[in-house]
Amino acid sequence: MKSDQSEWLCVIVLLLQQTSVSGSERFEVLGPRYPIAVYPGEDTVLPCYLSPNISAEDMQIRWFRENPTAPVSLYQFGQYNFQKQIPSYKGRAELFPEEFRKGNVSLRLKDVRGSDDGLYKCMVLSADSYEEALIDVVVRGRPSVSLHSEGGQTQLECRSEGWYPKPAVIWTDRDGHNVTSLSNTTEQRDSEGRLSLRSSIPVRQESNVFTCLIRSAVSEADWEPQLHIPRDFFPDPSGWMVSLFLMAALTVAAAALLLIQWRRMDKKETLFESQVLPVLRSQLDEEYQWTFNVRHGRWARHGQWADVTLDPDTANSYLTLSEDGKRVRWGDRQDLTDNQQRFDYWDCVVSRESFTSGRHYWVLEVNGWWRIGVTRESANRRGDFSFTPQQGYWCLDCDSSSLSALTDPETRLPQTLCPRMLGVCVDIEERRVSFYTVESRAHIYTFTDMRFPEGHKIYPFFRTVDTNRDLVILPPVETETGH
Numbered sequence: 001m002k003s004d005q006s007e008w009l010c011v012i013v014l015l016l017q018q019t020s021v022s023g024s025e026r027f028e029v030l031g032p033r034y035p036i037a038v039y040p041g042e043d044t045v046l047p048c049y050l051s052p053n054i055s056a057e058d059m060q061i062r063w064f065r066e067n068p069t070a071p072v073s074l075y076q077f078g079q080y081n082f083q084k085q086i087p088s089y090k091g092r093a094e095l096f097p098e099e100f101r102k103g104n105v106s107l108r109l110k111d112v113r114g115s116d117d118g119l120y121k122c123m124v125l126s127a128d129s130y131e132e133a134l135i136d137v138v139v140r141g142r143p144s145v146s147l148h149s150e151g152g153q154t155q156l157e158c159r160s161e162g163w164y165p166k167p168a169v170i171w172t173d174r175d176g177h178n179v180t181s182l183s184n185t186t187e188q189r190d191s192e193g194r195l196s197l198r199s200s201i202p203v204r205q206e207s208n209v210f211t212c213l214i215r216s217a218v219s220e221a222d223w224e225p226q227l228h229i230p231r232d233f234f235p236d237p238s239g240w241m242v243s244l245f246l247m248a249a250l251t252v253a254a255a256a257l258l259l260i261q262w263r264r265m266d267k268k269e270t271l272f273e274s275q276v277l278p279v280l281r282s283q284l285d286e287e288y289q290w291t292f293n294v295r296h297g298r299w300a301r302h303g304q305w306a307d308v309t310l311d312p313d314t315a316n317s318y319l320t321l322s323e324d325g326k327r328v329r330w331g332d333r334q335d336l337t338d339n340q341q342r343f344d345y346w347d348c349v350v351s352r353e354s355f356t357s358g359r360h361y362w363v364l365e366v367n368g369w370w371r372i373g374v375t376r377e378s379a380n381r382r383g384d385f386s387f388t389p390q391q392g393y394w395c396l397d398c399d400s401s402s403l404s405a406l407t408d409p410e411t412r413l414p415q416t417l418c419p420r421m422l423g424v425c426v427d428i429e430e431r432r433v434s435f436y437t438v439e440s441r442a443h444i445y446t447f448t449d450m451r452f453p454e455g456h457k458i459y460p461f462f463r464t465v466d467t468n469r470d471l472v473i474l475p476p477v478e479t480e481t482g483h
Contacts, residue, residue, distance in 0.1 A: 027054055029105075029124050031133030038112045039140055046107040046135045048122035053103030060125040060414075061095060061105045065118065067449070069407040072120065073107055076412075084409060088115065114139050127416045129442055145212060147203070157200040158212035169199045170213040179210075305476035306360040308351045308460050314341050314381065315349040319464070325352065327470040328462060343381050347465055350375060354457035359427045362460060363438055365472040366422050371397045371406070371463035374426050374433050376452040394433050394447040395461060396422075405445045417444045421474075428458060 027050045038044040046063075050056055060076040062068060065086075073093040074081040082090065092110040099106070105124055109116060117139040123132040145158050158169070166187070171180045185199040199212060309325030317336045321328050330347055338344065354377065364372065371387065372395060379392030387393040388408040395406045396413075403418045405411040419437035426433040431450040436443055452458065464471045 026129075027051060027103075027124070027126070027131060029122060029131040029133040031122055031135045035136035035138040037138045037140055038109075040112055040114060042112055043108065043110045044112060044137070046109060046120060046122070046137065048105045048107065048133055048135065050103035050105065050124065056100040056103055056105050056124060057097075058126075059100075060123075061100075062121075062123040062125070063093065063095075063107050064121050064123070068121070068123065069405075069409070069411045088113075109137075112137075112139055125414060127414055154203040155200045156203050156210055156212075157198060158214070159196075159198050160214050161196040166195055167197070167214050169197060171199070171201050172211045172213065304358055304360050306353060306355070306362045306460070307476050308353055308362045308473050310349050310462065310473070311341075311352040312349075313339060314343060316343040316345075316347040318347045319349055321349070322470075326473045326475065328464060329470045330465045330467055341381060345382070345384050346463065348381075348461065348463040350459040350461050354459050355426065355428055356455050356457055357428050359425070359429075361423065361425050362476075363421060363423050363474045364462075365470075365474065366398070366419065367464060367466040367469035367471050369399045369464065369466045370471055371395050371461075372422060372424065373406075373435075373447075373461050374424070374450075374458050375461040376450075377457035377459065378452075389447065389449050389451070392452070393461065394450060395463075396435050396445060403444075405447070407447075411445070413445060417442060419444070424460070426458060 030049045030051050032047055036044060036046055057078075060074075062074050062076075063072040064070060065072060069084065070086050071081075071084055072086055072089045073095060074084060075095055075097070080095075085093075089109075094108050094110075096104055096106060096108070105122060107120070107122070116137060118137060120135045120137060121132050122135060123130060140161055144160075145156065147154065147156055149155070158171075169180070169183070169185050170178065171183045173179050179201065183199050183201040185197060187198075188196045190196070197214065201210060201212075203210070310321050310328055312321050312325070315321055315328070315336075317334050318330055318332070319328050320331050320334070328349060336342070343349065348371070366372070373387075374394050376392040385391055386408070387395050387397075387406045390408060393406065397404045397406055397410075398418045401415070403413045403415050405413060417437060419439060421438035423436040423438050424433065425436070431452075432446055432448045433450065434443065434446040450458075462471060
């Protein structure tokens, strides 16, 4: 499974320390360790389960490819949400609502197309946390057989693509005898590790039927293309009259075997242990210090704690800033000198500090109504505009009734994740910004689509319309080791 190490370094302890979640609600999401292989035009099931098999009826179930805001299938608030679904999956992707109470959140994909090939994420969100698993779908080209002559010898060739892991190739004659020893098989691996196979066997006149069996090493279908060779294919020495009849027979094993296999997987094979623990083991000493720092609100082990202060030259006239630049509150309009860097329509402000490289953290005490994130240097600050990644803003928005990531369209998040203390982690090299609740150490949301020119400045961004409480930027705290 593909994952980003810097992302894990930001959230590793948050995942490990979710002690606020009750035992009955803690769960993991399990997916298969091998790719799901399917042929175009067929239906398939992408298995995904909760462990333990608690009910998922009141949870959000989100299947997506690269962008979580563009789901393959989205089930929330007890019903499907088709508004944000990728158009090419409409009518083809469905869940099994009757199985939710058993923890089964698998996806049925109908009429598979070549464009369906690739990685899928199965994400399940409860009121307290979320977990996810990655499933690889391989859309194979159908097996083919052909007859040709090479060096005066007639060869029957069997081809198939998209295998992982390496399958077994077995040849049998018309009587069912194994003649694989007479064949020659070659393989070629593509950039994603999938195999293309070519297997050929010499043809003799006395044998008129061959079967090429390609058998997977995991529990899935076996494929048996057959070729009938008519006796008149081998004519008298006077000449060749080529006649070829192709008959394909496909034998499909029960897909339920694969589902059963994953339900019996040991917990040591789960997504969590396969991704997080290797990082822990490889950087044990550093992670121990990291854990200690996070428990004390000190997030500067694997990056730079940013000493962020508010820039009064950018603040909207309805915002009042403290002298040290650490507090802001919405209130009466002030008479401020205008400049092109000041927000003249939206009640917002950015920091004095900007970042062009590295990984940086800051923490805030938030109030009842806020919008917080980062913005690029060239983003518009004048007039009315939308706070979307396309406009150069990557933000969360929270009010008394909702919490959202300001994607386009926006992504609604569980209101229970709305924090009292918000942690922000921006990684310039990886072009991502993540948000966390400091008090429960839970991940809220990550933007992975930050686009800006190399060397472009990125600024922390803040908005508040709360007249009763300040929005407060906490000062950086040094660790005992001085890091």
